[in-house]
Amino acid sequence: AQSVTQLxxxxxxxxxxxxxxxxxxxxSVSVYLFWYVQYPNQGLQLLLxxxxxxxxxxxxxxFEAEFNKSQTSFHLxxxxxxxxxxxxxxxAVRMNSGYSTLTFGKGTMLLVSP
Amino acid sequence: GAVVSQHPxxxxxxxxxSVKIECRSxxxxxxxxxxxxQFPKQSLMLMATSNEGSKATYEQGVEKDKFLINHASLTLSxxxxxxxxxxxxxxxxxSARPPTALGYxxxxxSGTRLTVV
Numbered sequence: 001a002q003s004v005t006q007l008x009x010x011x012x013x014x015x016x017x018x019x020x021x022x023x024x025x026x027x028s029v030s031v032y033l034f035w036y037v038q039y040p041n042q043g044l045q046l047l048l049x050x051x052x053x054x055x056x057x058x059x060x061x062x063f064e065a066e067f068n069k070s071q072t073s074f075h076l077x078x079x080x081x082x083x084x085x086x087x088x089x090x091x092a093v094r095m096n097s098g099y100s101t102l103t104f105g106k107g108t109m110l111l112v113s114p
Numbered sequence: 115g116a117v118v119s120q121h122p123x124x125x126x127x128x129x130x131x132s133v134k135i136e137c138r139s140x141x142x143x144x145x146x147x148x149x150x151x152q153f154p155k156q157s158l159m160l161m162a163t164s165n166e167g168s169k170a171t172y173e174q175g176v177e178k179d180k181f182l183i184n185h186a187s188l189t190l191s192x193x194x195x196x197x198x199x200x201x202x203x204x205x206x207x208x209s210a211r212p213p214t215a216l217g218y219x220x221x222x223x224s225g226t227r228l229t230v231v
Binding site for chain 1: 120123148157158160163205207209219221222223225227
């Protein structure tokens, strides 16, 4: 089984500042890793994913994440946030074999203020 | 590609009635769809995995008779909340597994806010 820990339930940040949202996972097998964003009363949108290869992955809206196998982490970063980035962010994992279900973290609310 | 449409986006129903939520894959065939429930300010809880042409697989603690799932075609899965009660009020989200060629990230619908009064 897999588990995901998002260490911060809420991250307040000022506009144009950098941000890092932390995600750690636990799994006895190799996994794929994902970050999703959810705006109020909407579904989830895929930001980026790590499947294999380069540990630094770039996604939409200027976000990037780095896979660190030794630390079992997949932290999400953005060098300069916008007000419009205010949303809930979910880290998720699933086994990299077959079509397994996603396991989500509890989410991190990113609050960007002027 | 890999778009999932969920309908309705909001529904209010009276206690004791049933509500059907539809999840459609618009530009791909989805042999597998997932249904989640999300409580306010919480993560997504997987309710069941829906496979086309066969019975859904429910997660532990989810009432099969309360939450009926039908996946009758490769592009449509439905979730029916039967005899709804106020405690069933929640945000329900579906997800579909796109073909491998479209990537490995599952695609989500826009969600349905169910309010039972």
